[in-house]
Amino acid sequence: MTESQLYKMLGFGHSNKTDEVINGRIAVGRFGNGFKSGSMRLAKDALVLTKCETSQSVGLLSQSFLMDVGAEDIYVPMLTWDLQGNLLNSSKDEVGQSLMAFAQYSIFDSEQELLAQLAAVIKTGTVIVLSNLRRVGDELELDFDADVADIKIRRFEDELGNFQQPRTNQPLNVNVPLDNSLRAYMSVLYKVPRMQLYIRTVKVKSKRVSSLLSERFVDTYKPHGSNKSCTIEMGFNSESENLYGMMLYHNNRLIIPYARVGMQTEPNKRGLGVLGIVDADCLQPTHNKQSFDDTKVYRALMRKLSETLQAFWWDKVESQEALEQEKKRPRPRAKSNAPDELWVQCEFAECLKWRKLPRTTKVDKLPELWYCDMHPDPRISESNHQWPEQDGNDSHVYVVKESQKRKKEFLEQQRVKRKSGGALERKQQQVVQKEELEIVQPELEHNTTHDYTPVHHEAPESVRQVGAEENGHVPPATVAKESPDSSTETVESTEDGLPHPQAEVNAGDDEMDEFTLLPTSEVRLQIATASGQSPDGEQPLAADGLGTTDASKPHTSS
Numbered sequence: 056m057t058e059s060q061l062y063k064m065l066g067f068g069h070s071n072k073t074d075e076v077i078n079g080r081i082a083v084g085r086f087g088n089g090f091k092s093g094s095m096r097l098a099k100d101a102l103v104l105t106k107c108e109t110s111q112s113v114g115l116l117s118q119s120f121l122m123d124v125g126a127e128d129i130y131v132p133m134l135t136w137d138l139q140g141n142l143l144n145s146s147k148d149e150v151g152q153s154l155m156a157f158a159q160y161s162i163f164d165s166e167q168e169l170l171a172q173l174a175a176v177i178k179t180g181t182v183i184v185l186s187n188l189r190r191v192g193d194e195l196e197l198d199f200d201a202d203v204a205d206i207k208i209r210r211f212e213d214e215l216g217n218f219q220q221p222r223t224n225q226p227l228n229v230n231v232p233l234d235n236s237l238r239a240y241m242s243v244l245y246k247v248p249r250m251q252l253y254i255r256t257v258k259v260k261s262k263r264v265s266s267l268l269s270e271r272f273v274d275t276y277k278p279h280g281s282n283k284s285c286t287i288e289m290g291f292n293s294e295s296e297n298l299y300g301m302m303l304y305h306n307n308r309l310i311i312p313y314a315r316v317g318m319q320t321e322p323n324k325r326g327l328g329v330l331g332i333v334d335a336d337c338l339q340p341t342h343n344k345q346s347f348d349d350t351k352v353y354r355a356l357m358r359k360l361s362e363t364l365q366a367f368w369w370d371k372v373e374s375q376e377a378l379e380q381e382k383k384r385p386r387p388r389a390k391s392n393a394p395d396e397l398w399v400q401c402e403f404a405e406c407l408k409w410r411k412l413p414r415t416t417k418v419d420k421l422p423e424l425w426y427c428d429m430h431p432d433p434r435i436s437e438s439n440h441q442w443p444e445q446d447g448n449d450s451h452v453y454v455v456k457e458s459q460k461r462k463k464e465f466l467e468q469q470r471v472k473r474k475s476g477g478a479l480e481r482k483q484q485q486v487v488q489k490e491e492l493e494i495v496q497p498e499l500e501h502n503t504t505h506d507y508t509p510v511h512h513e514a515p516e517s518v519r520q521v522g523a524e525e526n527g528h529v530p531p532a533t534v535a536k537e538s539p540d541s542s543t544e545t546v547e548s549t550e551d552g553l554p555h556p557q558a559e560v561n562a563g564d565d566e567m568d569e570f571t572l573l574p575t576s577e578v579r580l581q582i583a584t585a586s587g588q589s590p591d592g593e594q595p596l597a598a599d600g601l602g603t604t605d606a607s608k609p610h611t612s613s
Contacts, residue, residue: 089344098185204257281337296328317361
């Protein structure tokens with residue numbers, strides 16, 4: 056940076072990102088990485104050393120310095136040299152005060168040490184040094200001991216698990232690396248990384264976030280009142296289903312990770328494992344680059360994301376479950392663990408292009424440092440890094456409108472099935488019943504026996520009148536039948552015509568039986584033969600044994 060650019064970076068109220076005026080003022084740090092708010096959150100003092108093609112400069116943004124001098128305004132000590140190390144500042148007082156501030160509030164004590172640091176910058180570049188880091192009690196807020204190649208947010212004794220940002224439906228025992236690891240956060244800070252990043256001299260392995268998605272789903276959306284469209288990618292997180300939500304990027308820079316929307320805010324497992332990647336260039340980030348301004352456009356985008364998530368979940372999960380239930384063979388849905396696309400970045404500093412590899416490539420077999428000449432496609436490997444980079448949008452993916460159409464057709468089919476399902480089901484039941492009857496009927500005919508009933512027929516009138524006057528009631532009736540040996544069998548019966556439980560029968564060769572069961576037709580015929588009358592005692596039997604009925608007299612049946 057030049058001296059003027061460094062001044063605008065460290066000062067307040069300067070921005071080259073936009074000319075838009077909001078509420079009569081120019082926004083501070085608009086669309087940037089939030090250097091001032093971010094550095095002052097981590098430490099009290101920030102020293103910036105920068106070199107351009109014509110000069111080299113040093114500036115200090117220090118809370119400690121401003122508090123000690125009791126400054127009411129923001130004062131930023133700065134010095135500038137040419138590339139040979141000659142000071143370009145004209146005021147000796149300004150130079151002296153700046154050198155004193157650098158020596159007291161930074162880790163460098165003299166002008167020579169500052170120039171030595173600038174000499175280590177090859178050609179052009181910038182170095183930022185944070186000092187006087189924030190503490191919680193006697194301990195640093197940041198943990199430099201847990202991992203020698205990382206910087207983490209310290210886990211204190213009264214905390215459960217690693218540090219994590221509060222999110223809906225996120226258990227405390229789930230580790231969210233982006234919340235507590237600088238290396239993990241830097242690996243996805245940019246949607247499509249274009250630079251090399253190092254933490255504690257170890258290079259950060261950048262990730263192209265879309266390469267984490269399996270069963271990818273793409274849609275676009277342009278909110279009302281905005282002239283910018285948003286690209287929405289959605290899929291299952293192939294690394295971990297516990298890391299889910301919407302990754303909201305602005306101008307390629309991550310603003311909000313794992314934002315829950317729609318069904319993901321409900322107290323159930325709907326939406327679990329679904330990761331969304333959104334180019335939210337239509338929104339306005341807050342000054343600390345950790346959220347967006349709550350505007351109509353922001354709320355409209357959140358509604359759209361909820362609808363897209365619902366369409367995705369129905370298409371990939373609920374529709375499959377419905378089909379399984381129709382088959383009456385429910386089974387859990389198997390999610391794919393392999394991403395739809397495999398991207399790798401060339402490590403050549405002047406290339407850094409992202410190349411897509413075949414899906415059959417084994418990731419664990421890739422070298423730590425990968426270059427374009429390792430690509431299996433000879434057009435890329437032999438191009439000397441000149442082959443153009445793919446944009447990642449050339450593969451076939453499902454879009455929301457297609458899913459909504461499939462859902463509409465599916466629901467219509469279900470409605471028709473419910474409407475005609477009753478008649479169809481009844482018809483099927485009738486067919487099944489008919490087949491069962493055809494199987495059972497022969498068995499019933501084969502096992503059929505005559506219907507036998509106990510002999511308890513009402514006796515003739517002459518028998519019923521015996522002893523009526525003496526006992527005041529009709530005595531128990533008896534029924535007589537001729538046995539084959541012409542002996543007479545008498546069965547006592549009760550008043551209601553049923554056999555007496557203690558009845559004994561003397562018949563034939565002194566056999567002791569209870570009453571004899573005869574077919575109903577034989578009972579009627581034998582009674583008629585014995586009495587010469589019909590069973591009701593009114594009409595004599597006809598030749599066919601059926602008798603006749605006088606309509607003028609009441610008819611009783613046996």
